[in-house]
Amino acid sequence: MLHYESTVREPLVNGSKDYHQVTEDIISPLEKKPGKLWWIALGFALTMLLFGVWSVFWETYWGIGVWGENRTVGWAWDITNFVWWVGIGHAGTLISAILLLFRQGWRTGVNRAAEAMTIFAVLCAGQFPVWHMGRVWLAFFILPYPNSRGPLWVNFNSPLLWDVFAVSTYLTVSILFWYSGLIPDVATIRDRAKKKFAKWFYGICSFGWRGTAKEWQRLEALALLLAGLSTPLVLSVHSVVSMDFATSVIPGWHETIFPPYFVAGAIFSGFAMVQTLLILTRKILHLEDYVTLGHIEAMNKIIMLTGGIVAMAYITELFIAWYSNVVYEQGAFWWRIFGPYWWAYIILITCNVVSPQLFWFKKLRRNIPFTFVMSIVVNIGMWFERFVIIVLSLYHDFMPSAWVYYSPRWPELGFYIGTFGLFFTCYLIFAKYFPVIAVWEIRSVLKRSGESYKQQMVAIEQKTTEEFMQEVQHEHAVAAH
Amino acid sequence: MAIKQFVVASFQDEELLVPAVKKVRAVGYKLYDVFTPFPVHGLDAAMGLRQTALHTAGFIYGALGTATALLGMSWIFVVSWPLDIGGKPHFPLPAFVPITFELTVLFSAVGTTLTFCWLNQIMPGVKKHIFHPRQSDDRFVMAIEVTPRTHVDEVKQFLLQQGAEEVTVQTAEEGWWYGFFSKKEKYEQTNPQWSVQ
Numbered sequence: 001m002l003h004y005e006s007t008v009r010e011p012l013v014n015g016s017k018d019y020h021q022v023t024e025d026i027i028s029p030l031e032k033k034p035g036k037l038w039w040i041a042l043g044f045a046l047t048m049l050l051f052g053v054w055s056v057f058w059e060t061y062w063g064i065g066v067w068g069e070n071r072t073v074g075w076a077w078d079i080t081n082f083v084w085w086v087g088i089g090h091a092g093t094l095i096s097a098i099l100l101l102f103r104q105g106w107r108t109g110v111n112r113a114a115e116a117m118t119i120f121a122v123l124c125a126g127q128f129p130v131w132h133m134g135r136v137w138l139a140f141f142i143l144p145y146p147n148s149r150g151p152l153w154v155n156f157n158s159p160l161l162w163d164v165f166a167v168s169t170y171l172t173v174s175i176l177f178w179y180s181g182l183i184p185d186v187a188t189i190r191d192r193a194k195k196k197f198a199k200w201f202y203g204i205c206s207f208g209w210r211g212t213a214k215e216w217q218r219l220e221a222l223a224l225l226l227a228g229l230s231t232p233l234v235l236s237v238h239s240v241v242s243m244d245f246a247t248s249v250i251p252g253w254h255e256t257i258f259p260p261y262f263v264a265g266a267i268f269s270g271f272a273m274v275q276t277l278l279i280l281t282r283k284i285l286h287l288e289d290y291v292t293l294g295h296i297e298a299m300n301k302i303i304m305l306t307g308g309i310v311a312m313a314y315i316t317e318l319f320i321a322w323y324s325n326v327v328y329e330q331g332a333f334w335w336r337i338f339g340p341y342w343w344a345y346i347i348l349i350t351c352n353v354v355s356p357q358l359f360w361f362k363k364l365r366r367n368i369p370f371t372f373v374m375s376i377v378v379n380i381g382m383w384f385e386r387f388v389i390i391v392l393s394l395y396h397d398f399m400p401s402a403w404v405y406y407s408p409r410w411p412e413l414g415f416y417i418g419t420f421g422l423f424f425t426c427y428l429i430f431a432k433y434f435p436v437i438a439v440w441e442i443r444s445v446l447k448r449s450g451e452s453y454k455q456q457m458v459a460i461e462q463k464t465t466e467e468f469m470q471e472v473q474h475e476h477a478v479a480a481h
Numbered sequence: 482m483a484i485k486q487f488v489v490a491s492f493q494d495e496e497l498l499v500p501a502v503k504k505v506r507a508v509g510y511k512l513y514d515v516f517t518p519f520p521v522h523g524l525d526a527a528m529g530l531r532q533t534a535l536h537t538a539g540f541i542y543g544a545l546g547t548a549t550a551l552l553g554m555s556w557i558f559v560v561s562w563p564l565d566i567g568g569k570p571h572f573p574l575p576a577f578v579p580i581t582f583e584l585t586v587l588f589s590a591v592g593t594t595l596t597f598c599w600l601n602q603i604m605p606g607v608k609k610h611i612f613h614p615r616q617s618d619d620r621f622v623m624a625i626e627v628t629p630r631t632h633v634d635e636v637k638q639f640l641l642q643q644g645a646e647e648v649t650v651q652t653a654e655e656g657w658w659y660g661f662f663s664k665k666e667k668y669e670q671t672n673p674q675w676s677v678q
Contacts, residue, residue: 019518019619144557153557157566162579169587176594183603188518188617196663203662207598208607211617213528215601216520221535222597229539229586240579443519 005105005448007457010294012106012445016452017289019443026437027189029285031198034432037284045424052418055411056131064134066411073394073406078132080386081416083241084269085125086167087262087382089174090234091270092118096177097230100223105449106298108441109290113281114274115178116436120426121273122171124419129163131415159243166240173233177226180219183209184440238266245389252332252393257316264309268352269382271303275375277427279368281436290437293366300365303378307356310385314353328398335396336388340405348388351381485655486627487513488636489612490645491620495521498621501643502527505625510636513624513655516616535600539593546588550581608660610653620646626655 013022034042059066069076092114099107130139142164144154154161187209190202209215239259246258255261275296282291321333337345355377364370396403430436447453460468492498499521505512506529515524525532554577558564563571598604616622625636627650637648660666 020615023518023618144553150562153562153564155564155566156554156558156580157569157573157576159579162583165580165583165587169583172587173590176590180594180597184519184617190662191611191614191617193662200661200663203608204605206662207603207605208609208657209601209603209617210609210611211516211518212514213517213521213524214514214530214533215603216517217525217530218533218535218597218601220520221533222593225536225539225593226590229543229590232582233586236579236582243579440519 005454005457007454007461009449010292011451011454012109012290012292012294012449013442014289014292014451017446017450019446022442022446023188023192023439025289026287026435026439026442027185027192030189030433030435031192031194038428038432042425042428045421045428048417048421049425050418050421051414052416052421055414055418056127059131059411059415060134060136064132066409068407068409068412070404070406072397072402072404073391075390075394076406077387077408077412077416078128079244080383080390081419082125082128082132083262083386083390084379084383085121085128085419086241087238087266087269087386088273088379089118089121089125089170089270090238090263090266091274092116092121093170093174093177093230093234094267094270095274096181097227097234100227101231105445106295108438108445109292109295110274110278110299110437111441112178112181112438113278113431113436115174115181116427116430116434117270117273117277118174119171119178120423120430121270122167122174123426124423126167126171127415127419127422159240159247162240163244166237170233170237173226173230177223177230180222180226181438181441182434183207184211184219185435185438187211188439189435235263238262245393250393250397251326251328252336252389255317255320257313257320261310261313261317264306264313265382265385268303268306268310269379271299271306272375272378272382275299275303275371276379279372279375281431285431285436287437290442293368296368296371297362297365300359300371300374303374304356304359307352307359307378311353314349331396332393336392339392339396341388341392341395344384344388344392348381348384351377352385355381483655484652486633486650486652487612488625488627488631488633488640488648489622489651490625490640490643490648491613491616491622492644493620493646495524495621497644498623499524499527501640501645502623504643505623505639508639510631510639511626511628513626516612516622516624518617518619518621521621533600535593535597538596539589542592542596543585543589545592546585547581549588550584551577554580602657606659606661607657608662609657610651610655612651612653624651 017025067076067078069078092111095107095114096111096118099111130136133139142154142161144156183206186202187206190199190206193199193202239262242258242262245253246255248254278291279296282288318333321329324330335341355374358370358374359365391406395406463471490501492501495517498515498517502512502515502524506527512528515528517524555572558573559571569576612624613620613622623640623645625631625640627633627636633650637650640648654666
């Protein structure tokens with residue numbers, strides 16, 4: 001008896017499965033030709049991507065002026081979308097790193113898809129600051145390298161530069177973490193492959209992995225180390241993003257509460273996006289046995305918790321604005337709620353504070369259509385949170401004569417749609433050609449948390465302690481001889 | 482490296498494999514390696530493997546990152562081009578914290594991953610002999626190297642007694658080489674009995 005887990009905990013893998021069945025369930029969809037639905041979805045995603053490319057081309061050709069931004073509102077949709085996408089990425093790292101450190105077995109069912117989501121979301125996020133530069137051909141100026149312009153170095157005091165380092169480090173580490181976990185599964189696909197191209201392609205991607213004892217030992221050490229590094233990293237990334245605002249002297253931005261507030265919001269929206277993706281993926285690829293209701297409920301609980309933290313931050317912000325007695329700070333929040341953008345604030349509060357409270361009901365937490373709708377509602381809310389913070393702190397600045405109302409124009413809208421295209425194109429290709437569930441990690445929890453294995457524990461749990469001890473001692477005695 | 486002969490046993494369950502590994506070591510056969518579809522805890526102890534030193538490597542790379550960031554930024558701001566940014570000091574240590582942290586993480590993660598690949602000798606384009614086509618699926622495979630003093634039949638019998646599902650004798654390259662998994666190796670084509678059934 002190598003494995004034991006109480007039957008009180010829900011099984012992580014439903015149904016009676018052995019190791020081979022797990023491999024079949026997850027890997028055989030990759031070996032078939034893509035279906036009609038996949039092509040339609042890919043076509044849709046590529047259309048969005050192309051529209052985005054056109055919008056970005058238009059913006060680069062004519063300049064930033066084609067966006068709706070102006071002298072008062074210098075940051076708007078682009079930075080809103082940047083923060084939103086980076087935030088979405090955070091759930092993937094939380095699942096793969098923090099839940100690994102906390103030894104949460106349920107991460108095995110969702111970590112691969114969530115990590116992929118992280119990488120694609122950060123890729124999308126990175127587009128916004130880069131194209132917002134306007135003269136994008138000078139983008140390499142943000143890198144500190146000895147140059148012939150002085151040398152003119154970058155400003156290491158600037159949070160915008162910290163962002164460059166934070167986001168690029170985050171992307172790199174996420175890719176390493178994701179791919180190192182993917183290698184053994186790619187090796188599985190390679191060993192099963194019948195077609196020549198598949199053998200060649202997955203052979204290269206598997207790096208020649210064989211799963212020797214030493215390889216596994218090192219992989220587990222690497223995963224633990226990367227988890228240890230990613231945990232503070234993920235907290236630092238959104239903290240640094242929040243410092244883009246918090247270190248400025250704009251009322252509504254200049255708040256010490258920002259780093260934890262942003263991190264909680266990031267995890268909140270990220271888990272919502274994981275739900276959106278996984279509810280669709282499990283349905284289409286028939287993975288209901290691996291992404292169970294228990295998984296969905298666990299994630300809904302995290303959405304509730306982080307939603308609560310975010311709500312607390314909104315209240316604190318309002319209280320401190322009033323309590324500070326600074327007229328500009330009070331003004332910023334007054335205009336947030338009662339200004340011409342009142343509707344944005346209402347959407348924010350409804351989506352982020354009010355609606356997650358419905359998850360107090362267990363029936364709703366375990367209701368898949370409801371969770372799906374909620375996951376989209378939360379992400380709309382979190383988009384509006386960033387919009388409210390960014391635009392609603394800028395549009396009524398210190399001088400009433402400069403007050404404006406900001407509306408986006410089509411290239412901004414197109415750019416945002418384009419990043420959705422990029423995200424879904426990447427995700428569709430990933431989900432078709434790579435396993436969306438970490439097969440080897442499922443195998444390693446199968447005997448402890450698989451449904452059919454857990455049922456064998458029922459008989460053991462019904463024994464008295466004395467009976468059980470006697471049997472174990474007997475087993476040990478037999479083994480010793 | 483070298484082409485060698487191996488006695489290869491496959492097991493259906495890790496609970497059979499671990500005691501078998503212990504027995505093989507006790508009897509004194511030359512254990513080449515064990516291939517499993519997922520990390521079997523306790524197997525490395527049963528094989529007598531040391532704990533990996535990857536963590537130490539990670540620490541050293543991280544320290545290198547910290548030093549690079551701090552020294553680099555200090556040199557740039559103090560020596561190379563002391564720039565007056567809003568009257569702030571030239572050596573603003575608190576402002577250096579975020580980038581120092583990021584570079585520490587970056588160096589440690591990249592360095593450790595590369596070390597991981599190097600230690601395991603894995604890389605795109607690297608090929609190794611696969612002893613059993615289901616060793617990455619649901620079979621637990623043990624390969625014993627045949628030395629001049631090994632009686633192959635005796636080893637076969639011994640492994641079957643330990644609960645092996647099937648035992649084969651294979652001739653294979655023991656190390657890695659550059660190649661593609663889509664291509665059959667020369668010795669496999671000329672000697673079909675050497676390749677995996």
